[in-house]
Structures are given as structure tokens and as C-alpha cells.
Amino acid sequence: MIKIEQISKSFKGTKVLNDITFEIKKGDFAAVMGPSGSGKSTLLYSVSGMDSVSEGRVMFEGVNIIELQESALSHFRLTKMGFVFQNAQMLKNLSVIDNIILPGLVAKKEPAENIRKRAYELMKQMEITGIENRDIKEVSGGELQRASICRAMINNPEILFLDEPTGALNSEATDQVLGILEDLNRNGMTIMAVTHDQRVAAKAKKVLYISDGQIAACKEFKTGGDRVLELDNWIKGLRFPSKNIYPYPTV
Numbered sequence: 001m002i003k004i005e006q007i008s009k010s011f012k013g014t015k016v017l018n019d020i021t022f023e024i025k026k027g028d029f030a031a032v033m034g035p036s037g038s039g040k041s042t043l044l045y046s047v048s049g050m051d052s053v054s055e056g057r058v059m060f061e062g063v064n065i066i067e068l069q070e071s072a073l074s075h076f077r078l079t080k081m082g083f084v085f086q087n088a089q090m091l092k093n094l095s096v097i098d099n100i101i102l103p104g105l106v107a108k109k110e111p112a113e114n115i116r117k118r119a120y121e122l123m124k125q126m127e128i129t130g131i132e133n134r135d136i137k138e139v140s141g142g143e144l145q146r147a148s149i150c151r152a153m154i155n156n157p158e159i160l161f162l163d164e165p166t167g168a169l170n171s172e173a174t175d176q177v178l179g180i181l182e183d184l185n186r187n188g189m190t191i192m193a194v195t196h197d198q199r200v201a202a203k204a205k206k207v208l209y210i211s212d213g214q215i216a217a218c219k220e221f222k223t224g225g226d227r228v229l230e231l232d233n234w235i236k237g238l239r240f241p242s243k244n245i246y247p248y249p250t251v
């Protein structure tokens with residue numbers, strides 16, 4: 001579905017992504033982990049077309065999104081990609097439901113009535129029915145993050161990009177978001193998530209470990225088993241003795 005081919009990116013002469021190649025298949029759940037400043041968010045923004053790259057290609061269903069003009073790229077992002085950030089980034093002067101339906105109205109793919117109906121269905125699925133007309137200051141952090149997942153899903157995207165989706169949540173709200181991500185992926189949604197949270201990464205099918213702007217290691221989970229323990233042992237055992245080779249031999 002998405003082929004990332006040898007992408008590199010520099011900020012003011014400093015390379016923060018260095019020759020990264022990997023693939024996200026339809027139905028994948030890829031988690032990106034790594035130390036602070038290693039390039040995880042930059043990678044997510046580059047793959048999703050939110051940021052430019054210095055070199056390489058990002059092929060999304062055969063289209064190199066790096067080469068798209070800004071208006072075409074915006075439309076591509078709006079209709080094919082959903083985004084969830086650490087802080088929900090909702091518009092303060094709109095109610096929860098109006099925030100959720102807004103990208104649907106902007107995309108103009110469907111009548112407003114259908115979009116509103118889907119927003120209610122999504123809210124039901126995320127178990128936040130009843131807060132639709134509240135101001136965004138009148139809901140909890142967990143409810144707001146679930147509303148932001150509804151917003152990300154409103155245009156039926158083909159992939160959901162998440163940047164630290166549980167970073168601002170307490171343990172209970174984290175569990176709710178984890179359950180949602182698991183359900184979405186089980187029902188076919190492709191997901192790429194940057195996270196420091198091993199509980200999030202343990203829901204993934206594939207974990208990329210970034211170090212100094214490179215994929216230092218990659219792990220694919222087999223189904224079943226205690227993934228949290230498996231992931232923890234894998235991370236503890238990681239050593240980076242030499243330059244990146246992908247796929248890197250896993251421990």
C-alpha cells in the first residue's frame with residue numbers, strides 16, 4: 001500500500017532521516033519506536049506528506065506523493081489519510097460533533113447528512129455518545145482523544161497515522177484508545193503509529209526501531225503470545241554495533 005523508498009531528510013544541513021526504506025501493507029499496524037530525537041515524528045510526517053523529504057520516494061498506491069502539488073497533496077491527505085496527534089487539536093469554537101464532521105464537509109465527497117450520520121456511528125463505536133454537543137473544554141482528555149479518532153475516520157481513510165496517541169492520557173483512557181486501535185486494525189484499518197508507549201507498540205504487527213534517523217531494527221510479531229513481554233525483551237536486547245542493515249537481524 002505504501003512503499004517508502006530511500007527517504008532522507010535534513011534540517012539546516014543536519015540529516016535527521018537517513019536512507020529509510022520500508023513498506024506498509026494494507027491491514028498492517030506498524031509502530032515506530034526509538035529514543036527522543038531519533039526522527040520518529042519526522043518519519044511519520046514525511047510518509048504522510050505533511051512534511052517534505054530531501055531524497056527518496058513515498059509511493060502510496062502507485063502515486064509518489066512527494067511529487068504532488070500542494071493542493072493535490074492536501075486532497076490526498078484529506079480523503080485517504082486520517083491523523084491523530086498527542087493533543088487532540090480540536091477547534092475551540094466548535095462543538096465535539098462539529099469538529100468531527102468538519103473534514104467530511106471540507107472533502108465534499110458526500111451529503112452533510114451522511115457525514116453527520118457516520119459521525120454518530122463512529123462516536124457510538126468509540127463509546128462517547130452523549131458528548132456530541134459539548135464544548136471541547138467540557139470533555140475529558142480520553143473522550144477528546146476518542147473524538148479525534150472519530151474525526152480522523154470521518155472520510156473513511158485508507159490509513160490512520162498517529163503521533164503519540166496516548167502520550168497525554170491517563171492509564172484508563174490509554175486502555176480505551178488501545179482497544180479502539182486494536183478493533184480498527186482487526187476490522188482492516190491500516191495503522192502507522194509513533195509511540196514511546198510499549199503498550200501501544202504491543203498492539204502492532206510490526207515495530208520499527210529508529211535510531212539516529214535510521215531503521216536500526218525491525219520486529220514482526222507472530223499472532224498470539226504475550227506481546228508486551230516479547231516487545232520488552234526485544235527492546236532490552238537491542239544492540240546497534242554497526243550501520244543499519246534492513247531488515248536488521250532481530251534478537
Ligand SMILES: Nc1ncnc2c1ncn2[C@@H]1O[C@H](COP(=O)(O)OP(=O)(O)OP(=O)(O)O)[C@@H](O)[C@H]1O
Nearest residue numbers: 011012016034035036037038039040041042043194
Ligand atoms: N522543524 C525542525 N527544524 C529543525 N530541526 C528539527 C525540526 N523538527 C525536528 N527537528 C530535529 O530533528 C530530529 C528528529 O526530530 P523528531 O521530532 O522526528 O524526533 P522524535 O524521535 O519524534 O523525538 P521525540 O520522541 O522527542 O518526539 C531532532 O534532532 C529534532 O531536533
